[in-house]
Amino acid sequence: MDLDLIQKGIKENLIKLDDENHSITYIQPNKKRNFSNPEEKVQAEAYLKLILNYGYKPERIKLFVSVTMGSGTKEADIIVYNDDDCEEPYILVECKKEDVSEPEFAQAINQAYSYAYALPNDIKFIWVTSGLKNEYFEVNKxxxxxxxxxxxxxxxxxxxxxxxxxxxxxxxxxxxxKQKFSDIKIVSEEELTRQFKKAHDALWGGGHLNPSEAFDELDKLIFCKIWDERKARKPGDPYDFQIITVEKEEIKNFKKLSEKELENAIRIEENSRLAERIKSLYGEGRVKDPEVFRDDIRLTHERIRTVVAYLQEINLGETDLDSKGRAFETFMGSFFRGNFGQYFTPRPIVKFITDVLPITHESLVLDTSCGSGGFLLYALNKVRNQATEFYPEYETNPSDNTKHYKHWHDFAEKNLYGIEINEQISRAAKMNMIIHDDGHTNVITSDGLLLPEEIEKNTKNRGFTYNRFDFIITNPPFGSTVRQTEKAYLKEYKLGKKEADWLAVVEKPEANRENQSTEVLFIEQNYNFLKEGGYLAIVIPDGILTNSSLQYVRDSIEEMFRIVAVVSMPQTAFTATGAGVKSSVLFLKKHTQDTTEKIKEIKTTTQFNLLAAYGYKEKVTQYEKEKKQEIKKLEKEYKEKYPDLDKKAFNELIKDEKTEIQNTYTEKINNLKEELQEAFTKEKQSKLPDYPIFMAIAEDIGYDATGKPTNNNELDVIGKELTKFINSID
Incomplete structure (x- = not known):
């Protein structure tokens, strides 16, 4: 609802609202109506626009006009008359609530048309409006x-x-x-969110497209809209992204067509020309930015018209950056909570992570699994807020304005990097960045686990090199498995190889794993991309921190990083987006290569000394020798007792006792291994650098399992303390 228009109507004494805004009174006709009714809000806006924007006198406007339809009576919402006696109807307005569906809107057009026919005198124009969508017609009874x-x-x-x-x-x-033209207008966050949603619903409603296809196509048209606004124009030049009508004389052989045929031919021609303009905008944009959209617009001409009708009057470029950003995020968030929930990190978690890290406009920031782009956007917003702190007069001081823009826009263009394997989601991330006034330049579609040379080969982007980034903030996919037979790069990862067993008596050659989970590989890949001293903030499943089978992963983390913080998320953190895995946020700081080598050396030396001190290999060898002797003795005794048994029967006879002997010595060896492992852990910790680790458990992070707000976010308090802790680290 246009609140400014409502306030102006009140000021001009055209309407008044009661104290609770439950009822509205139209002053001139002296009619009181229920303002809580969504349709009434649209009707009030239309009434005020007719007076304040179109210049019609209140005395020539009638509301809720009775129309005889056969044996019954209906009510036309608004009729504008050509005369003071209100006997010559000129414009009929049919109003529908904002969330009206496309079929219902089409029905409203037919309804308005039937009212026009039922009125005793001729109506010249029909205006059908839902507030978000408008259709205008000239009628001839x-x-x-x-x-x-x-x-x-x-x-x-x-x-x-x-x-x-x-x-x-x-x-x-x-x-x-002469007609007074309109410019496209700045809208509120709420209205823009509704416009995006209605345009999307219009595309997939009725099953013509599935929601993800509709989202993809809407993205393309939003891209065209932004591109159209950026084109150079002189005052008075029309925008291309709008419905432009066609005169009947422009239709071939129009005189030979019936009125219905002509009406249909005009519509087809208008749609064809509109689609041509839109596709031209799309083509121009793709030439300048080929990475955003690689495939063509796949909508019918009529569906292009439907979307344009919702978006044509909006000024995306001038609408407040925060408002349009939040609107797209809100709209996109509702979509990503569906089939693509795994690509959407809940925003309280994103905000928490980016808030606590010391990111500045000089930082190089990467998300190796960027999904819908949330981490990159929040990093951008953080730098934009810093720009405002540095240049508080930027809105009124031209010099500060230039510096303010350069401060954050250079960061967006040159310092933000994202990788997303799913092309459709990558496109959504780029659009999200474009809506926020850029930062999409270095968002690429690629497997984030590829080596840099492969990424460059596939994307032509040279920015994704190892040992480069100051901050990596990411939520990698959980539960997916990379198989050696499918991804040749697995053998390039240390964590793609089987760990050496320091307690093995006989050393085995290094062997590749047959498979490895993506979340484990991304830890190593992020380490590779970080520069020394850089920070990694990563959402990981708790199994990496607790499962005994993943001790080797924790050992590698210890060698590669200083562990800064572990913040446990509630079980329900990702439930609303379709994932139920218990997770935590791990904050890590990359060691220098010297530190990593020293840690490895301490571990290796400690292991070597313990093996020698315990006489480990000698003891294991002795246990194996004793085991063989006891088994040999057992076999000898039974052969003497049962000399006639065949081999199979003999083995079956001694099986249980033989197994018991084997288990006894296996237990002895395992006990020895446990003793050494405990000694190693104790000795290692006494020798490795000692430092504090920030630990916290968040039980409520602002929403419940369904995504409903709880109005309590413990991450706010945790974040303040963690920020202090990180700032205190050398």
Whole structure:
């Protein structure tokens, strides 16, 4: 709802609201209505626009006009008359609530048309509106026709142009009797969110496209809309991203067509020209930015028109950056909570991670599994807020404005990097960045586990090199498995190889693992991308921290990083996005190569000394010798007792006792191994650098298992303390 328009209507004494805003009174006709009714809000806006924007006198406007339809009576919402006696109807307005569906909106058009026919005198124009979508028609009862227009005429205007929106319309000289054009308008976050959602729903409603396909196609048209706004224009030049009508004379052989055929031919031609303009914008954008969209627009001309009708009057470029960013995030978040929930990290977690890290405009930031781009966006917003702190007068001081823009925009363009394996999701991330005024340049579609040379070969982007980034903030995919037979790069990872067993009596050659989980490999890949002293903040399943089978992963983390913090998330943290794995956020700081080598040397030396001190290999060899002797003795005794048994029967006879002997010595060896492992852990910890680790458990992070807000986010408090802790680290 346009609150500014409502307030202006109150100020001009056209309407008044009660104290609770439950009822509205239209002053001139003296009618009181229920303002809590969603349709009434749309009707109030339409009424005020007719007076304040189109210049019609309140005395010539009637509300809730009775219309005889056969034996019954209906009610037309608004009728504008050509005369003071209100006997010559001119414009009929049919209002529907904002969340009306496309079929319901089409039905409203037919309903308005039937009202126009039922009125005793001729109606010239019909305006059907839901507040978010508008359709305008010129009707002719005698010819039984309705021709689409870009607008209804303002008071005194006899001839309508075939478009409505032009660049810098408010700077144009207005003349009496001539149409006054409109410029595209800045909208609120709430309205923009609704427009995005309605456009998306219109695409997939009725099963024409599935929700993900509809999201993809809407992304493309938003891209076209942004590109159109960025084109150079002179004041008065029309925008391309709008419905532009066609005169009947432009239709081939129009005189030979019936009114219905002509009406249909005009619609087809309008849609064809609109699609041509949109695809031209899309083509221009793809030439300049081929990585954003690689495939063509796959919508019918009519569906392109549907989306354009929702978005054509919005000024995305000038709408407040935070508002349009949050609107797209909100709209995108509702979509990603569906089939693509795994690509969407809940924003309280994203905000917590980016808030606590000392990211500045000079930092190089990477997300190796960027999904919808949440981490990159929050890093960008953090730097934008810093720019405002540095240049608080940027809105009024031209010099500060330039510095403010350069401060955050250079960071967005040159310092933000993202990798996403799913092309559709990668496209959504890029669009998310574009909506936020860029940062999409270095968001690429690729497997984030590829080696840098392969990434460069596939994407032509040279920015993804090892030992380069200051911060990596990421939530890698959980539970996926990389198999050696499918991904040749697995053998390039240390964690893709079987760990050496320091307690093995006989050394085995290094062997590759047949498979490894993605979350484990991403720990090593992120280490590779970080520069020394760089920070990794990564969401990981708790199994990496607790499972005994993954001790080798924890050992590697200890060698590669200083462990800064472990913050446990609630079980329900990812439930609303379709994942139920208990997880934590691990904050790590990359060691220097010297530190890593020293840690490895301490471990190796400690192991060597313990093996020698315990006489480990000698003891194990002795145990094996004793085991063989006891088994040999057992076999001898039974052969003497049962000399006639065949081999199979003999083995079956001694099986249990033989197994008992084997288990006894296996237990002795395992006990010895446990003793050495405990001694190693104790000795190692006494020799390795000692440092504090920040530990916290968050039980409520602002939403429940369904995603519903709880109005309590413990991450806010934890974040303040963790920020202090990180700032205290050398």
């Amino acid at each position: 005698q010819k039984d026709s309705k021709i689409s227009h870009p607008d209804i005429p303002q008071f005194g205007v006899k001839k309508l142009a075939n478009y409505k929106f032009v660049y810098k319309a408010d700077t144009l000289h207005s003349e009496a009797g």
